[in-house]
Amino acid sequence: MNTMNALEKQFYSEVKESIDYYLDLFVKSVTNPKADNLWMDDKEKIAYQHLQKINLSQKDIEAIRSVIHGICVGIVHSLFVSIDGGTALSDHGKALELIDKKINKSLTDGALHENFMEYF
Numbered sequence: 001m002n003t004m005n006a007l008e009k010q011f012y013s014e015v016k017e018s019i020d021y022y023l024d025l026f027v028k029s030v031t032n033p034k035a036d037n038l039w040m041d042d043k044e045k046i047a048y049q050h051l052q053k054i055n056l057s058q059k060d061i062e063a064i065r066s067v068i069h070g071i072c073v074g075i076v077h078s079l080f081v082s083i084d085g086g087t088a089l090s091d092h093g094k095a096l097e098l099i100d101k102k103i104n105k106s107l108t109d110g111a112l113h114e115n116f117m118e119y120f
Contacts, residue, residue, distance in 0.1 A: 004115060007100055008107050012119040019072045023065050030061055073120060080113035 004012075029035045029048045037045055056064070081087060083096045098107040108115050 003109070004119065005100075007102075008115065009119065011098075011107060012116055015076055015116070016120060019069065019076070022072070023069055026068060027061055027065055030056065030064075077113050077117060080111075080116050084111045084113050086111075086113070 025039075029037055029040075030051045033049075033052050037048065040048070083098065085096075098112065099105065100107050
């Protein structure tokens with residue numbers, strides 16, 4: 001396991017908080033038809049209205065939340081793999097890198113996607 005510095009841990013923490021925030025918003029929007037859904041486009045509002053009509057149990061909602069959580073983590077992991085140079089984007093090494101501007105060095109000592117999964 002790589003030793004993560006404070007900034008890297010904070011970065012992963014913010015990513016995790018974002019995922020948790022949107023998962024909580026999902027649960028709130030599915031369970032409360034009067035939830036503030038101003039952030040949604042019309043297609044999403046229709047989808048939530050459809051889910052509200054199904055009368056999902058708490059167990060159903062938690063199961064869906066768990067699936068969405070896995071999808072979110074997978075998407076973030078895939079983006080980090082791309083940044084780390086694990087895709088065709090960088091045929092000859094790392095194409096992108098996150099830099100700690102205070103010390104002008106890479107945010108991570110190891111692979112961003114691996115460190116993220118260790119943190120998570």
